[in-house]
Amino acid sequence: MPRPILATIHPQGLQHNLHRAQRAAPDARVWAVVKANAYGHGIERAFEGLRAADGFALLDLAEAERVRALGWRGPILLLEGVFESRDLELCSRLGLWHAVHCDEQIDMLAAHKTHQPHRVFLKMNSGMNRLGFPPARYRAAWARLNALPQVDEISFMTHFSDADSPRGIVHQLQVFNTTTDGLPGERSLSNSAAMLRHTAALEGTSGLRSDWVRAGILMYGSAPDFPEHSAAHWGLEPTMTLSSRVIGIQHLKAGDTVGYGSTFTAEGPLTIGVVACGYADGYPRHCSTGTPVLVDGVRTRMVGRVSMDMITVDLTPVPRAGVGTPVTLWGRAPGGTVLPIDEVAQAGGTVGYELMCAVAPRVPVVAD
Numbered sequence: 001m002p003r004p005i006l007a008t009i010h011p012q013g014l015q016h017n018l019h020r021a022q023r024a025a026p027d028a029r030v031w032a033v034v035k036a037n038a039y040g041h042g043i044e045r046a047f048e049g050l051r052a053a054d055g056f057a058l059l060d061l062a063e064a065e066r067v068r069a070l071g072w073r074g075p076i077l078l079l080e081g082v083f084e085s086r087d088l089e090l091c092s093r094l095g096l097w098h099a100v101h102c103d104e105q106i107d108m109l110a111a112h113k114t115h116q117p118h119r120v121f122l123k124m125n126s127g128m129n130r131l132g133f134p135p136a137r138y139r140a141a142w143a144r145l146n147a148l149p150q151v152d153e154i155s156f157m158t159h160f161s162d163a164d165s166p167r168g169i170v171h172q173l174q175v176f177n178t179t180t181d182g183l184p185g186e187r188s189l190s191n192s193a194a195m196l197r198h199t200a201a202l203e204g205t206s207g208l209r210s211d212w213v214r215a216g217i218l219m220y221g222s223a224p225d226f227p228e229h230s231a232a233h234w235g236l237e238p239t240m241t242l243s244s245r246v247i248g249i250q251h252l253k254a255g256d257t258v259g260y261g262s263t264f265t266a267e268g269p270l271t272i273g274v275v276a277c278g279y280a281d282g283y284p285r286h287c288s289t290g291t292p293v294l295v296d297g298v299r300t301r302m303v304g305r306v307s308m309d310m311i312t313v314d315l316t317p318v319p320r321a322g323v324g325t326p327v328t329l330w331g332r333a334p335g336g337t338v339l340p341i342d343e344v345a346q347a348g349g350t351v352g353y354e355l356m357c358a359v360a361p362r363v364p365v366v367a368d
């Protein structure tokens with residue numbers, strides 16, 4: 001029997017969350033963001049749940065090829081555009097739309113030989129200071145692109161840095177609005193946090209429409225603004241379950257310690273379960289005593305340090321547990337109880353995004 005750790009992807013959860021995204025932005029088309037191998041879910045497995053999207057957004061050309069190989073004929077957007085000139089050949093061949101965020105990418109387009117003009121998304125740096133043209137140079141970049149025979153339609157995009165927090169999006173929205181004023185073309189704004197938290201700001205009150213929203217983390221059942229709001233608050237369902245089993249039991253007496261560094265000491269008699277899951281599976285090593293875990297669907301806590309291949313859990317709330325008892329590290333337990341990935345991420349000092357992207361290659365993945 002293989003080691004019992006397993007990641008299970010839930011296509012129905014993806015479908016449900018995509019629908020939630022569509023309801024959050026009813027007038028917009030939805031890019032399903034599937035970068036990083038669909039946030040660790042696997043593009044091929046996630047595709048089944050996300051095929052009702054209007055397009056797929058990603059940034060790795062090999063991933064774009066995989067989406068086309070699945071038979072997807074609709075829009076695919078390269079969020080970071082091309083990295084070198086010959087990437088444009090693949091864009092022409094596969095009909096990929098691509099972001100243009102710097103002068104070098106315009107130079108490459110100007111030198112590109114194609115019979116098929118490209119649809120591009122001109123990216124503005126409206127304050128995040130990652131990719132994009134600064135507002136002062138944005139219209140000149142547009143004019144340059146607009147004069148190229150290699151370019152078909154030009155759309156406008158920007159990315160919000162604080163959609164999940166009090167600073168919000170209005171300052172960036174105003175910059176974007178002012179800078180694009182009067183230019184013809186579709187607009188793409190909004191990550192998950194903006195879609196869930198700032199719908200009013202995007203719906204006309206500012207005079208700004210978003211023709212394409214970019215839904216990422218919400219489709220994967222994690223709340224972009226946890227702990228202020230939970231996935232359940234936003235009506236999202238888990239899309240990935242990481243599960244394993246108890247492989248050993250230890251009976252401790254007062255004063256006994258657990259694991260490397262003896263970071264946990266039993267105050268009295270305590271039964272602990274040893275679970276086949278460790279940091280080499282992608283379980284965050286920064287999780288320590290107190291991190292929630294489900295044993296046979298019952299919520300309990302991790303104790304001691306995360307090892308490479310094992311963690312140890314308090315079995316007090318589940319006295320019936322023994323070797324072979326199912327354990328849910330995050331996601332949905334067999335009985336239906338959910339342990340939100342965001343709670344585990346928080347205990348490890350990180351975010352749900354990182355946990356789902358970091359499930360290790362040695363963990364088998366199946367879809368239910």
Ligand SMILES: *Cc1c(COP(=O)(O)O)cnc(C)c1O
Nearest residue numbers: 033079159191192214215216217
């Ligand atoms: C990753 C990404 C998104 C999706 O962000 P979420 O927070 O996962 O919704 C949207 N737009 C761009 C440009 C991205 O890189």
